[in-house]
Amino acid sequence: MSTGVGDGPGEVYFEFIAIGASVKVAAIHAATGIEVSIVGPSSAAQSDLERLALAKLKARLARDGA
Numbered sequence: 001m002s003t004g005v006g007d008g009p010g011e012v013y014f015e016f017i018a019i020g021a022s023v024k025v026a027a028i029h030a031a032t033g034i035e036v037s038i039v040g041p042s043s044a045a046q047s048d049l050e051r052l053a054l055a056k057l058k059a060r061l062a063r064d065g066a
Contacts, residue, residue, distance in 0.1 A: 009061050014050055018042060027053035029061060036060050 011030035016023055019039070026037040027050075036056045040049050 009058060012054060012057060025049045025053045027057040029057060034060060
């Protein structure tokens with residue numbers, strides 16, 4: 001997924017892993033390999049889970065200066 005020019009970290013990969021009634025979502029920054037993950041209910045919309053994981057990834061990249 002590309003978040004667009006100038007407004008995001010560039011190419012980001014998302015991985016979804018079902019764990020019972022929950023789903024773990026990993027967001028991986030393609031350029032650096034930095035990965036963050038969140039856990040949410042499996043009933044949540046995929047787009048909401050992606051948005052939350054992306055926000056966490058952006059915060060991590062900003063903190064690490066990547």
